[in-house]
Amino acid sequence: MENRPEPRAALPEALAADPPLARLVNELCLRHGCHTVVLYGSRALGTATAESDWDMLGIREGGEATRDARLVDGVFLDAFIVPESGVVGAGASFLHLRGGRAVRDPRGLGARLLDDVAAALASPPRPVAEAEIAARRAWCHKMLGRIRRGGDADVEANYRRAWLLFDLLELYFVFRGRHYLGPKESFRFLAAEDGPAYEAFSAALAPGAPTSAVEALVARVLSG
Template identity: 40%
Template sequence: MLNKDLLTKLSAELQTTYDCHTAILYGSRARDDWDAASDIDVMAFRDAGGPERVASQWNGLFLDLFVHATNDEADPSWIRIHAGRVLFQRGAFGDDVLTKVHAQYTAGPEQIPEAEISIRMAWAAKMLRRAAKGDAEGDYRRHWLLFSLLEDYFAARGRWYLGPKQALRTMEDMNAKHCEVFKMALKPEASLAAIEQAIAATFELTEARL
């Protein structure tokens, strides 16, 4: 997490510059598994001014701030603040937001139909073939495929995707073999065969159902 002095400065910044009455720290800084390159991720709320996105350097760190109106309703994207920590709040506003988000998290994401999973499997195979071209477009599709596979791994299993850091840790707990496959596929020098194995791991459960 941030040290007490920085937390005090951050809270003051959010209150004076953005007129926020509540702020929730989330991500690696809230979980306390951050490193020197980690962002400061904050969701904050205010009565007037409407929603605002702020992405900037702040005290030598990168601040990723989402400001919402007080009456904004939680949507699935708010899952990212699951297990967040209230920096300051009006009444119990922040605690109530986290309670609602926890309920969403516990309920799980909307299940993707098997037909859609089949489409994603076919898309992944197509992208792998195009990645084999070896030109700039092929390299782009290679990166696009890898980006999508990690999210699809969790979607295929009816699990929330909470960003790469948490996703890879959760995958290691769920299936260490699959995690090793992904680690190999994500290496800059990875072969297309390694990426093909990541595709197979991503849709392994789905293939068993079809």
């Protein structure tokens, strides 16, 4: 028999100190049958502002993976709902949970998942085949050539420019055998560890940046 969602009174007493968080945890339990909820992102790391998203992972016994994204009292809730089978031993697939907190965890599954995430981060990412690395490098050159030929009025060239700029951040880390942890953490890393790359991204991403700035960024990314 499928477990029924637990009522508000069954939520951990520790959540009483944070009514907005307690409300969202309760809603994930009631709406989706979650027994475990992990809070991550700036709200878990202690760097949130009043406008910061509520980033959450809800785990339930079964069912399909889904997403609950909506405004709650003017703040965005972004909750991923997954079955237990999708998280067991899958820490490498949930690196975005780094620094998270299992705010409801009656079975200890959230804590185990966070331990798996920490272990995955402590190890290098799975190697990318040399042929795939070569293909991605060739793709960067191909895109850059199309951008050069297109000109400012070529909508396809401008689309490819945006596409290339978006992918280059992750490719920087792929080419160096490092975990890619999203834009916020990645730019923080670059600012601290690779100033020239940070400046190259800043120049290429600036509104109205010349194609030469994109070329310089591609050269920097491919130097890894």
